[in-house]
Amino acid sequence: MSAVLPVMKSTLVRKTKTREVERTSSGRENILHEAATLFAAKGYAESGLREIAEMAGVRSATVYHHFASKEKIYEEIIRIALDAISAAVTAELLVLPLDATPRMRIEASIAGHLRALHTNKPFTSTNAHSRISLPQGVNLVVGPIREQYSDFWRAMLEEAKAAGSFKPGVDPKMLRPLILSTLNRTLGWFDPRKGSLETLTRTVVTMFSGIWHEPDMATRVRKRRA
Amino acid sequence: MSAVLPVMKSTLVRKTKTREVERTSSGRENILHEAATLFAAKGYAESGLREIAEMAGVRSATVYHHFASKEKIYEEIIRIALDAISAAVTAELLVLPLDATPRMRIEASIAGHLRALHTNKPFTSTNAHSRISLPQGVNLVVGPIREQYSDFWRAMLEEAKAAGSFKPGVDPKMLRPLILSTLNRTLGWFDPRKGSLETLTRTVVTMFSGIWHEPDMATRVRKRRA
DNA sequence: TAGCATACCGGACGTTCGTTAGGTTTTGAG
DNA sequence: CTCAAAACCTAACGAACGTCCGGTATGCTA
Structure with missing residues (x-):
């Protein structure tokens, strides 16, 4: 049984323009x-x-x-960020073989999440900084969208747990916040001019390899779409 | 050669009260x-x-x-947080045997850092939320203190790297921000009523065990002072 | 070319912000 | 009990905030 695909449906309502090419x-x-x-x-x-x-x-x-208001700007920024993230994760999962293991899917999701973060930096950074006390009205709209993405990770990690993939000593309930917060925080320090995104991804995946029960191959090469 | 001890000197100037017991x-x-x-x-x-x-x-x-101002309140809060963290890390390092490996020192520091975070939560949370754009004057005072703690970690990780402790595939330069941001972010989601601090520490240390070259014992029991 | 929606602007609104001057109460030592 | 220092107050300051009204420029369609 594969994880939910696509990760999320897009939350952006299509602009009701009749024709046009969207001027730069x-x-x-x-x-x-x-x-x-x-x-x-x-x-x-x-x-x-x-x-x-x-x-x-x-x-x-x-x-x-x-x-309409400052809050609405904020809300749209966060929705753009969440859409970009789920789209990248979905794309990364689509290139996996059908019989991919839970571990392969989780590591592919990590790669997609990281790539989306750093290729939409102003938007995703705004989203990452906003964990605490959005202006109330924003949280009402954005909260459920975030929850949808969290649910995707919860389901994926639950599969891995059911498959007995985790080493004893790790509390599976803590993995989702641990992983996602680590990924999101890379926005605060990672500089693409000083290290490649591939190196970052490999380091993170290797670091997390401590959670897996079987030794497995830790550093696989991952394909990318053109 | 052991890592720098104490981690940092206290930055709080002693209150110039002559006697008294500090009313509750x-x-x-x-x-x-x-x-x-x-x-x-x-x-x-x-x-x-x-x-x-x-x-x-x-x-x-x-x-x-x-x-004197709102900024000064902020500044003092962050200094209290940083002092608490470095004190807890120092205490944790002091109970290690003299011939402790780099890995043992790093894992002890992780335990101390986590303990300090969650036993001084309002103060350390304020510090963790303040990565971006402190009111300028605050950053001038607090920046160097933070840098001192960062230097401690840099030195400790450098020792481990020199000892060949890290698995190929991990970029050692990324480890400090990766580790510290992961620890600090636990303030945003970890609830001590739903899981013990020991479980959190064990999960984090186990998760990070992917960075180490040798298998080593991942889950040692750690002593605590009375 | 006329008409009209879209994009933009000057200038103001009520509110809240951090901060301070100046006066009152509380407290504890001699 | 005295009295000064410490703690706290009321009331206001100018500045900056999000927001909006009424009017002007721009560019496409007919």
Whole structure:
């Protein structure tokens, strides 16, 4: 029995534009990107709307032409981040053979999660920094989406546990928060200019190899789609 | 050659009181504790001074009788957290035999770090949440203290690397941020009422055992001082 | 070219923020 | 009991916050 696929359904409602090609860096997209960069660097409360507007080359009133409120900007950023992560994980799982072991699926998910984090950095960093006390309304919308992704990991780890994959001494209930928090925190220190994403992934997977019961091959080469 | 001991010297200047027994929950200590609890729950910017004061049963002006500014409160909280962590790690290292291996010292440090985190939770949580953009003046004072603790870990990991303890495939430069961020993040999800600190420590140490070259004994019993 | 939706702006609103001046109560030593 | 220091208060300051109103520029469609 394979893990749930796709990991999550997309949460972004399709834009109701009839035709068009999405002009490069439209006002709205630009504001969104600059806001994400600011939120990632300074946090939500420390980033003023006038500062966001200035970064986007716009006045603060203009922001309200594109977004209903500061909270809604935040909410959309986090949804983009979560969508990117689940899409990357899904893609990574799709290239696995059908008879992949739980361990192979977990390690593929780790690779996908890490890749998504560091190729959407402003958005995923905003998401990672926001564990505590989102402005209430945001958590109501974003909470269930996060829970959906958590459930995917819970199910995958449960399979591994049922298959007897874990070494005695590890508490399986702690693995999901341990793994996900470790991955997310790489956003705070990993610099792609000083080390490759492949090295990071290999180091993390090797480090986690302490949880597995069988020795297994720890450093397999992983294929990537073009 | 053993790792640096003590880990750090205390950064708290002794209170210049002449005698006294420090009445239980003095105004100042109370404000400090409530502020730490609030910062840990909601972050720095989201915690207003009037809210801090109210939690402490005091008016906001009174806070300024004990502290020069909101930033100074923050700064002191983080210093308390860092002092507690380095004290616990030092204590854990002191009970090791003199010929302890690098691996034993690292695992002892992990145990000490985790114990300090979860026995000073409001303070250490505030410290862990504050990776990004402290109010500038705070980072100037707190940055070097953090760097001192980071240096301790760097030196310890360097010893292990020199002793050839690490499995090929792991990038030693990534180990310190990987380990420390994993430990610090446990503050966000570990609930001491649902699992013991010993189980957490054992799971983490076992998980990290993937980095070691030799099989070694992964689950040793660790002594604790009375 | 006329019409219209979209994008943007100046300027203000009410609120909350960290902070402070100046006055009152509490406390403990002599 | 005296009296100074410590602890606490009320009330306000200017600044910055998120938000919004009314009006102007822009660019596509017909």
